Amino acid sequence: MKKTIITVVGKDTVGIIAKVCTYLAENGINILDISQTIVQEYFNMMMIVDTAGASRPFGDMADELAVLGQEIGVVIKCQKEEIFDKMHRI
């Protein structure tokens, strides 16, 4: 399993989760966990995904999701899980 954290931050609108999930499904990326909240009309979502079966290299996936984010008007970032794990767990 290769865990990646996808964060989506931006102004709330219809279909953000749908569009991101569609991209992930089309590229063989399995979603393990989703948490989402709205803070002052701002959409905040974090997904934990498994990229072990992904059909795209990590860099391409990150770039394409960033472009998708621009289309929807949100910021989408992909980061390998270790950076959060190392920082917040001993």
Place this chain on the structure above:
Amino acid sequence: MINLFEVAETNRMIEKENLDVRTITLGISLLDCIDSDLDKLREKIYQKIHDAAKDLVRTGEEISREFGIPIVNKRISVTPIALVGGTACRSAEDFVSIAETLDQVAKEVGVNFIGGYSALVSKGMTKADELLIRSIPQALAVTERVCSSVNLGSTRTGINMDAVKLMGEIIRETAERTSRQDSLGCAKLVVFCNAPDDNPFMAGAFHGVTETDSVINVGVSGPGVVKTALEQVRGENFEALCETIKKTAFKVTRVGQLVAKEASRLLNVPFGIVDLSLAPTPAVGDSVADILCEMGLEYAGAPGTTAALALLNDQVKKGGVMASSYVGGLSGAFIPVSEDQGMIDAVKAGALTLEKLEAMTCVCSVGLDMIAVPGDTKAAAISGIIADEMAIGMVNQKTTAVRLIPVIGKGVGETVEFGGLLGYAPIMPVNSFSCEKFINRGGRIPAPIHSFKN
């Protein structure tokens, strides 16, 4: 499992508080390049560095992308060139030709600095050491990316005052040779007491002879992260202050450790150390001086500054040490003037003087760093300032350094602009009383009594 708030905290540090990995520095031993033929030596040096570092920049960018953390600099440090070039170089010009080779290969592999145009002369100078030192002004004038350092003293050996005297002259000469660029050459030249073998930060990085063939050392940063964390404990006591710094330093250093291990794996080069330094940049919100202000000082340099810095330095180490399996290099808070907006403001406000900076260096990790002084500062005065700083390092068994820039043609009140990470600085006054007779004595200052621990 990681939660939304933890992810948001990490990303806020990166996006809003300037958390970054300041440098991945690849240390490369050039001892196996030694040759009595200068052309062959240069060829071997070029080849060895090129082969070892050809993937460094690309790998750094890849890691940066995977973890979403900026890795600002990718750099190289090499074995002190005085040792490598000793048998081949007959003149200062011969050494300069090696500097040109280093510059060329640095450009070729895409690193912004290459360190190790260095000599270790804490007790005495060999002929090669002296030739290299004398070649520094020209080497720094004709190259762009080469950084030079000279170790002038240590707790175990005392201070080589002949070399201190010589370096005062060399710093002046370097300033003159690069006077058209506001004496920029001096920003790439640092002198040390107790220089570490594994420092990843420029201008003082070199690959010590105690090191393996090649090694990855990483320098983290994050003054902005510490400053923001401290905003949450305004008015609280020192226990709360220290705990906050310690926890923040732990988090920052863990990122460095992760990046270092990943770089080591991808490049197939052993992991050396993480340097825990809080390294500022001229960017707003990336300042060590701002942390001191957040602790409760009006400006860096106000009474209490040395205590605040001592506390900061110690807590950064305490938090950082647990976060990394190997800690080394300079590890502490850097207090460069030109590279820290808060320091620049303090100088402009009249709060911070050279003498106060000297006091601060007693309790932090480096020394008098990136300080612009008047262009007419005498060589002996520079040597005197160096001797003072070396004495602090020698007696306190710590690394100290001096990176002064006598800006030719400019005086107190004027400003010098270096650009980029090197920033800009107001020119600071230097005590104008003479120390010439003291510096001219020659010889060396013996090691202090507490160095005899055997």
